[in-house]
Amino acid sequence: MKVLFLTIGDKTVASTRARVYGYLPFLKEKGIAYNVLSFTTHAKCRRILNLKKDSAWQYILETFYKIYIFMAVFILSKRYDIIFVQKVILPKIILKMLKALNKNIVFDFDDAIYLDRDIGYMLKDAASVIVSHKEFGQFACKHNRNVHYLISPVDVSNQVLPKRKSFATLGWVGSPETSKYLSIILPVLKDLKDKFKNLNIEFMGAERNQGLEALGVTIPEWSIEKQNKFLDEIDIGIMPLEQNEWSCKKAGYKLLLYMSRGIPCVASPVGINASLITDGTNGYLAETDKEWFDKLSRMIEDRSLRERMGQQGRQRVKEYYSYNVCGPRMTDILAGVAANKT
Numbered sequence: 001m002k003v004l005f006l007t008i009g010d011k012t013v014a015s016t017r018a019r020v021y022g023y024l025p026f027l028k029e030k031g032i033a034y035n036v037l038s039f040t041t042h043a044k045c046r047r048i049l050n051l052k053k054d055s056a057w058q059y060i061l062e063t064f065y066k067i068y069i070f071m072a073v074f075i076l077s078k079r080y081d082i083i084f085v086q087k088v089i090l091p092k093i094i095l096k097m098l099k100a101l102n103k104n105i106v107f108d109f110d111d112a113i114y115l116d117r118d119i120g121y122m123l124k125d126a127a128s129v130i131v132s133h134k135e136f137g138q139f140a141c142k143h144n145r146n147v148h149y150l151i152s153p154v155d156v157s158n159q160v161l162p163k164r165k166s167f168a169t170l171g172w173v174g175s176p177e178t179s180k181y182l183s184i185i186l187p188v189l190k191d192l193k194d195k196f197k198n199l200n201i202e203f204m205g206a207e208r209n210q211g212l213e214a215l216g217v218t219i220p221e222w223s224i225e226k227q228n229k230f231l232d233e234i235d236i237g238i239m240p241l242e243q244n245e246w247s248c249k250k251a252g253y254k255l256l257l258y259m260s261r262g263i264p265c266v267a268s269p270v271g272i273n274a275s276l277i278t279d280g281t282n283g284y285l286a287e288t289d290k291e292w293f294d295k296l297s298r299m300i301e302d303r304s305l306r307e308r309m310g311q312q313g314r315q316r317v318k319e320y321y322s323y324n325v326c327g328p329r330m331t332d333i334l335a336g337v338a339a340n341k342t
Contacts, residue, residue, distance in 0.1 A: 001338050002033040004080040006073055008087040009045045010038045011224055014175075015110050018152035018253060019132070020086050026327035032334070035080070037072060039088045041065050049222070051176045051207070070094055077101040081338040084108065085122075092121055099125055104337050106130060110152055112249040114139055128337045130330075132251040133272060148333050152253045153326040154260040156318050168300045169200040171234025171263075173227060174254065176207035181247075184240040184268070186211050188292040196300055204230045231261045235306055236299050239267040240292075252276045255283075256321050259313030264306050266295050282312035 007016040020036060027034055040048075044062050047054065054062065077083055077098060084106045090098065099105060107122050110132035114120075123129055123143035130148045131137045140147045170192075172182065182203065193199055193215055205222030206212065212219065220230060231237075237258030241247040248271040255276050258265045265283035267273045277283040284295035299306050319325070 001031075001082070001334065002080045003027070003035075003082045003084050003334060004073065004076055005034060005036040005084045005086060006069070006088055007036060007038050009040045009048075010042050012042070012045045012049060013040075014253060015087060015152065017224075018154070019108055019110055019150075020084070022153060022155060022323055023327060023330055026323055027331070030331055032331070035076065037069055039066065039069055049175055049205075073098065074101060082106055082334055084334075085126075087111070087113065089113070089117055089119055089122060095122065095125055103127060104340065106334070106337055109136065110251050110253075112136070112246055115245065127340065128333060130333065133249055135249055148329075150326055150329060150333075151321055152251050152256070153321050153323045154253075154256045154317060156260050156314065156322045157324065167198065167200075168235040168303075168306065169202060169233060170236050170238065170296070170300070171201075171230070172203040172238050172254075173205060173222065173230060173257065174203075175205050175222065179203065179206035181240045181242060182206060183211065184242065185238070185289075185292050186215075188289050188296070189215055189217075191293055192296060192300070195297065199300065202230070202234060228261075231257065231263065234263060236296065237263045237265045238296075239265060239273065241268040241270040241273065243268075243270055247271060256317055259283075259310075259317045260322070262310040262314045264299060264309035264313060266292065266299065276316075277313075282309055282316055 005020050007020050009016045011017050011021055024034060041062060078101055082104045083098065083102050087109045104127045105125065106128045107126040108130040120143050123140050126144060128146045128148065129140045129144045130150050131140055132150065132152050134149055137147050137149050189201065201215065202218040202220065203212065204220050206219050208219055220226065239254045241250065250271050252272040255265050255267055255273060259282065265277060266286050267277055267283065269285040269287055274285060277285055279285045286292040286295050
């Protein structure tokens with residue numbers, strides 16, 4: 001079996017990293033050949049990550065690049081059993097042309113992109129649809145009968161976890177765009193800093209602003225190479241979210257990332273977060289400022305509690321949300337689509 005991936009971005013894009021690149025070693029082990037084409041240049045991915053707009057010439061270059069990618073997909077499409085489209089919303093005419101060359105199109109998405117974009121035609125013309133959230137699946141089923149649910153998994157294989165420190169470092173990892181949610185708990189962070197004078201807070205990839213800088217928050221720049229080292233240095237992971245339609249449909253990847261490294265979490269009880277965390281067992285759910293303050297304080301003060309919750313979270317990830325679990329399911333889905341090739 002041969003699969004051609006058309007991805008929304010490169011490895012710097014979290015959804016592409018989790019839903020395509022993370023599977024590649026598993027596919028290779030199973031003898032499945034593949035090729036990956038990014039719909040977006042690396043430079044554009046970096047600009048999106050850093051909330052920077054395109055200049056006129058950058059927009060023109062990106063347009064020519066997309067034309068080149070479309071041509072490459074057309075040329076390669078008949079050489080592959082499956083065209084796997086990861087979150088790229090193709091123009092209708094391009095999709096029709098591609099389907100005429102290879103009807104075995106898999107469409108994968110992990111955000112509520114249908115809230116502000118028309119993707120009904122993408123779902124209808126796909127041979128199979130893969131989603132990261134059960135609510136996405138309910139929407140997709142209105143347009144396609146062959147819908148599969150696969151959460152964005154994380155890697156837990158061959159990891160040697162570091163020995164955690166006696167005094168906790170509070171951490172968060174994300175992007176400038178998603179760091180807006182940190183404003184929800186700024187008052188709590190201030191109170192925690194007042195209570196725990198030596199509390200270290202590090203938010204990798206966050207947008208720099210006066211609120212965080214006033215609290216003395218360390219904000220290292222995000223990169224793939226630095227992410228795992230950063231996660232090994234924090235002792236508590238947080239994921240605050242607003243209660244809105246978009247947030248309710250997030251797939252909880254940040255929590256899975258923390259738990260895969262044995263890091264206990266405190267998160268807003270929004271969307272899938274309430275399913276990933278069993279309050280008091282593998283982490284805490286916190287809604288009010290008081291709950292955030294009390295539960296973070298409890299974790300900061302109790303190293304054994306952090307270790308116990310971290311172990312519970314990692315075990316949960318191993319059993320349900322790792323590539324070792326999701327990989328065979330992905331292979332089965334792809335094999336089912338490839339079997340229909342004519």
